[in-house]
Amino acid sequence: MSTTQRSESANSSLKIWTNTHKSMYQLVLSVEKIIDNIWEKKSDEDITSMNAVPKLSSFYRIEKDASQVYTRKVMKLFKKILKESQLGEVDEIEKDVLYQVTIKEHPDIKNWFMESYMVNINKSEDMVSCSCKGYEFEGLLCSHAIKVMHHVNMFHLPNRYIMKRWCKDANACTKRSLLERSMDIGSTQEQESIRIATLKPRVMKVLDKASKSSEAFNKFQRLFGMVEQGMQDVVSEEETLTCEIGTSTRTPSQGIIDPPISQCKGKRKQPQRFKPPSEAKKPRKCGICGSKQGGHNARTCPLKKANDDDIESDDSQEDAEVELDSEYEDLSN
Known part of the structure; x- marks a missing residue:
């Protein structure tokens, strides 16, 4: 089977981790x-x-x-937009309401044609909109809107134009759902991964704070020893409880294995991939007759066999003539 994802990265990941010889259990x-x-x-x-x-x-x-709210990749795009906002000229059509941004030339693009955009602005409500519809298309303010904002002394980034998907805490909702899922009873591989993903960011923040000073480091060492001992006691209790109960605590996902495979007679055929015509095995060419469809080679060529027969007949005839000559000499003596 093959995936039908819109992104080729999913296909690439599946091809790295899977192949046609894996069972369904190994695929999961x-x-x-x-x-x-x-x-x-x-x-x-x-x-x-x-x-x-x-x-x-x-x-x-x-x-x-923007650097305080946007992620690293989005921040790179915003820097590029901010750099482009230095281009062009601003003409006031209606004060604090309507402005025109004209870009006559672009230093990075050859054969640039002059472009003009209309920007509407409302300082009291922190609203700005451009005729290019850059925010509606990319989710980031366009360079023309930023140009006019600087012209009218609006130097801050309005909260209404900060999309949640580009923020550092965009996964906050997902993390809350992970926290709820991590509280489920069980110890499957999926639940362990969810718990690791939930605890890892919090632990990293604590480590960052503990490394700021020696006092914080020593305090973290003492608290971490207590936490480590507590975790060891909890794990020991769970292992003891598991041994007393037996296999009844095993989850269904841990007990699922591949069904037994019955051995059939003869040699089992291995699955083979489809080979294109370019990789098909080409027939060998005979070195004597030059035929490709005869199903033979230079050792079993019919022409070689006929030549060998002719040579053997000539040798036998020469031997007979030699014998006659020797008999004639004996008689003459």
Whole structure:
């Protein structure tokens, strides 16, 4: 079977972890590993975005506001937009209401045609809209709107134009659902992965705070020893309870295995992939007659056999003539 995903990255991941020779049980385990890997990468990226401080390329207040809410990848796009906002000229059509942004030339694009955009603005309600519809298309304010905002002394980033999907805490809802799922009873591989994904960001924040000073580090060492001892006691109690109850505590997912395979007679055929015509085995060419469809080679060629027969007949005739000559000499003597 093959996937029908819109993104080729899903197909690539499945091809790395699976193949046609794996059973259904192994396929399920491989898919679980892929999901765990995706969650781990997402958690690492969230932690990096939370703790890393992006380097600002200007002194604009709007860039500082964006660096505090946007993720790293979105911040790169916003820096590019902020750089493009330095281009063009602003013409006031109606004060504090309507402005026109004209871009006559672009230093990075050859054969640039002059463009003009109309920007509506409302300072009292922190509203701005551009005729290019950049925010409606990308979810980020366009360079023309930022240009007019700087012109009218609006240097902050309005909250109404900060989309949740681009923020550092975009996974807050997902994390709350993970916290609820992590409280479920059981110890399957999926639940363990959910609990790790829930605890890892909190632990990383505590580690970051504990590394700030020696006093915080020593306090963390003492508390961590108590937590470690408590976790050891809990694990020991669960192991003892499991041994007393027996196999009744095993979840259904842990008891599912592949059915027994009956051995059939003869050699089992291995599944083979479809080979295109370019990879098909080409017939060998005979070195004597040059035929490709005769089903023979130079050793079993009919022409070679006929030549060998002729040579043998010539040799036998020569031997007969030699014998006659020798008999004639004997008689003459």
